[in-house]
Every structure is written in C-alpha cells, then in structure tokens.
Amino acid sequence: MKKQLSPSVQWVGVKDPELEIFDIVVPTEHGTTYNSYLVRGEKVNVLIDVSKANFSEEYFGNLEKILPITDIDYVVVQHTEPDHSGCLLELLKRHPEITVIHSKPCKKFIENLVNREFKSWSINSGDELDLGGKTLRFFVTPFLHWPDTMMSYLVEEEILFPCDVMGAHFTSERNDAIMNSELDDEDYKTSIEAFKFYYSMIMRPYKEHFLKAYKLIGDLPKKIIAPSHGPVLDRDPEFFLEWYHEQAQNYLKRLNGQKVTIIYASSYGNTVLMMNAVKVGLEEAGIEVVTFDAATADMNEMVDSIELSAGILFGTSTINAKAPEPVLSLVANLVVLNVSGRKAGVFGSYGWSGEGISMTEGLCEVMHMKIVQDAYKVQMRPSAEQLEEGRQWGYGFGLKIIE
Numbered sequence: 001m002k003k004q005l006s007p008s009v010q011w012v013g014v015k016d017p018e019l020e021i022f023d024i025v026v027p028t029e030h031g032t033t034y035n036s037y038l039v040r041g042e043k044v045n046v047l048i049d050v051s052k053a054n055f056s057e058e059y060f061g062n063l064e065k066i067l068p069i070t071d072i073d074y075v076v077v078q079h080t081e082p083d084h085s086g087c088l089l090e091l092l093k094r095h096p097e098i099t100v101i102h103s104k105p106c107k108k109f110i111e112n113l114v115n116r117e118f119k120s121w122s123i124n125s126g127d128e129l130d131l132g133g134k135t136l137r138f139f140v141t142p143f144l145h146w147p148d149t150m151m152s153y154l155v156e157e158e159i160l161f162p163c164d165v166m167g168a169h170f171t172s173e174r175n176d177a178i179m180n181s182e183l184d185d186e187d188y189k190t191s192i193e194a195f196k197f198y199y200s201m202i203m204r205p206y207k208e209h210f211l212k213a214y215k216l217i218g219d220l221p222k223k224i225i226a227p228s229h230g231p232v233l234d235r236d237p238e239f240f241l242e243w244y245h246e247q248a249q250n251y252l253k254r255l256n257g258q259k260v261t262i263i264y265a266s267s268y269g270n271t272v273l274m275m276n277a278v279k280v281g282l283e284e285a286g287i288e289v290v291t292f293d294a295a296t297a298d299m300n301e302m303v304d305s306i307e308l309s310a311g312i313l314f315g316t317s318t319i320n321a322k323a324p325e326p327v328l329s330l331v332a333n334l335v336v337l338n339v340s341g342r343k344a345g346v347f348g349s350y351g352w353s354g355e356g357i358s359m360t361e362g363l364c365e366v367m368h369m370k371i372v373q374d375a376y377k378v379q380m381r382p383s384a385e386q387l388e389e390g391r392q393w394g395y396g397f398g399l400k401i402i403e
C-alpha cells in the first residue's frame with residue numbers, strides 16, 4: 001500500500017471499513033476512511049485534518065511512528081465536522097504549542113469543540129504558508145458542506161486538498177490501497193459509484209457554493225486530489241472535479257429556465273382534474289410543465305425534475321385529515337436539494353376539512369420554499385367553473401415564474 005502521495009505528502013489517516021451508517025442518514029456499504037495528510041517542508045511540518053475521536057489511539061500511534069507529535073508546527077482544520085476534527089482536542093493536549101489554521105467562521109466552531117485556548121491563524125483565500133521549499137496555499141470555500149469549509153493546495157507538487165468535496169465513503173475490501181490508481185478495475189468502478197452517491201447525499205444542495213469554489217481552484221494544475229474521505233485521486237483527478245462542475249450546471253439551468261414540476265396525489269381523480277386545468281394555465285403562460293403522480297413515480301426522477309425547476313406545485317387530496325404519504329415522502333426527500341426560496345403553490349380536492357392542503361403548504365414553508373399564491377381548493381369533484389378557476393390559477397403561477 002502506497003501512503004506517500006508525493007515527496008512531501010504522506011497519508012496518515014484511519015480506515016473504518018465496518019462503518020454502516022454515516023451521519024445518521026448515509027448508508028456506507030463500503031465503509032469509509034478519515035483522511036489526514038502530513039505535509040513536510042524543510043522548515044515546517046503541517047497536518048491537514050486529523051481524524052474521528054474514537055480512532056484517537058490508532059491515529060496518534062501511527063503518527064508517532066513517523067515523527068514526534070511536537071515536531072508538527074501547524075494543523076489545518078479544513079472543516080470542524082467531528083469525523084475530521086475529533087482528534088483535535090487530544091492533539092492540543094499532546095502539543096499545546098501547535099498553531100491551528102482555519103477559516104474565519106471555523107474559529108468559533110473550534111472553540112466550542114475543544115473548550116480551551118489554542119494558537120490560531122484565520123486564513124483568507126490566497127494566504128500562503130512557506131514550509132521551506134514547499135508552499136501551502138489556502139482557499140475559503142464556505143458551505144461545502146459547512147460554513148467553515150476551506151481547501152488547501154500544495155503549490156510545488158500540485159496537490160489539492162478539497163476537504164469533503166470529491167470525497168467518497170469507500171475503502172477496498174480486497175486490498176489496502178489508499179490511492180485510486182492502486183484499485184483494481186472492479187474496485188475503481190465501485191469507488192466511482194460511492195463518489196457519486198456521496199455527492200448525492202452530502203454535496204448536492206451546494207451547487208451554487210461549488211461554482212464559487214471552482215472559480216478559486218478550477219484552474220490550478222492538479223496531479224493529485226486528496227479529499228477527506230475515500231481514495232486519494234491520483235488516477236484521472238480532473239474527471240472528479242469536472243464531474244462536480246457538470247452537476248453544478250444544473251443550478252444555472254434552473255436559474256435560467258422556466259420549468260415547473262407538478263407533483264400530485266389523488267385517489268379518485270378529482271385532484272387530477274384540477275391538475276390538468278392548472279397545467280393548461282401554466283402552458284398558456286409559456287411555462288414548461290412536468291407532472292408526476294407521487295404514488296407511482298420514481299422518487300429520484302421527481303427529485304431530479306424539481307432540482308431543475310423554477311417552481312414546484314403540489315396537488316394533494318386529503319386523507320384522514322392529512323396529506324397522503326406519497327406527498328409527505330416526496331417532501332422528506334427534498335432534503336438532498338436546496339429548495340430555499342423556490343416558488344411553490346398547493347392545490348387539491350377535499351371532502352369536508354381539507355387539511356392535506358394546509359399541511360402541504362406548511363411543509364413547503366418549513367422547507368423555506370416561497371408560497372406565492374393562495375391554495376386552489378375544491379370540495380369533491382371540480383365543476384367547469386372551478387376548472388376555469390384552476391386554469392387561471394396556473395396562469396397566475398406561471399406569470400410569477402417569468403416575472
């Protein structure tokens with residue numbers, strides 16, 4: 001197993017092949033790694049990220065085999081999520097003189113994490129640290145995926161440390177490779193699936209922030225990309241960065257597009273009749289409309305369509321004083337997107353109380369969508385007049401999309 005990325009960079013992380021669930025919600029079929037890197041210059045030694053607290057013994061044990069902890073001058077905390085910073089408190093106990101490098105928003109997080117004094121350097125984008133013969137350059141890249149995220153770049157060896165961006169929850173069961181160039185074909189393929197899954201579970205809502213970071217790091221020459229989880233990317237590093245960039249284009253497509261997705265749930269077709277009328281109105285306003293029956297449609301297809309939509313409409317029946325489960329389930333699945341400020345509206349048929357409609361409006365608000373017009377409601381089956389009302393309601397929503 002190759003742990004030396006380059007003449008001055010060594011992988012000093014920890015593997016966690018048994019991990020089954022990460023951060024409560026992410027299944028980790030292939031375990032994970034908590035990557036930490038030791039960068040050694042002629043004058044200065046630097047750690048980039050540490051590891052999860054429950055691996056402290058293994059982490060420091062391995063590190064001490066390489067050098068005394070007190071020979072490390074700086075530790076870069078690229079992000080305070082405890083999978084990368086959990087060993088920081090122990091590091092400060094062992095070496096109180098070490099200087100912690102971090103972004104400005106990260107300072108408070110570290111203070112709350114370690115509850116003790118520490119030497120600190122809050123970096124700005126472009127700041128550099130001279131290691132003696134090597135240079136580390138830092139970039140502030142917030143919301144990838146916490147407000148504190150920063151990245152580091154080793155100029156002379158062209159290695160980018162992008163924190164969780166381009167990470168993957170993957171460690172090979174068949175060999176102990178660290179670098180993706182050392183994976184066999186099957187593992188390489190699986191590691192790419194894990195990379196894409198990691199993106200969909202963790203990074204997908206942050207496209208806008210990735211595009212800002214890309215302006216800082218996109219043009220840097222990169223021989224190796226060394227993320228915080230999973231294989232070090234020395235085989236085809238540009239593929240991984242450009243794949244992220246391609247995904248981020250969806251953000252621009254949505255901003256520049258005029259698409260509305262309608263999700264509906266209807267037991268006896270009354271809400272469907274309303275949906276058809278709304279759709280006609282939207283199309284008259286020049287809007288591209290895509291509709292999904294929430295009870296039968298594929299969840300990923302619905303979420304993908306919403307991602308590219310300027311507006312979202314929910315058509316919902318009322319069942320037992322609530323919105324039906326497929327509507328609730330769809331809203332829950334929107335946690336993988338950023339729908340804040342997205343224009344939304346709700347319509348539906350009901351029998352006597354209509355809570356499904358108000359409940360769905362409430363959920364839209366909880367998800368920070370913006371309800372732009374009052375709900376279109378009909379008791380039982382819509383009349384011709386009520387369908388005309390629906391057409392106008394759809395037209396009105398369409399105008400709000402293009403305004």
Ligand SMILES: Cc1cc2nc3c(=O)[nH]c(=O)nc-3n(C[C@H](O)[C@H](O)[C@H](O)COP(=O)(O)O)c2cc1C
Pocket residue numbers: 265266267268269270271272316317318319320321322349350351352353354355379380381
């Ligand atoms: C099992 C069941 C439970 C219902 N519960 C409610 C309810 O709590 N409140 C209400 O206003 N309507 C309730 N309804 C009536 C429906 O919301 C109403 O028939 C509506 O028109 C159905 O629209 P759809 O054909 O689009 O599903 C219920 C209907 C069914 C079948």
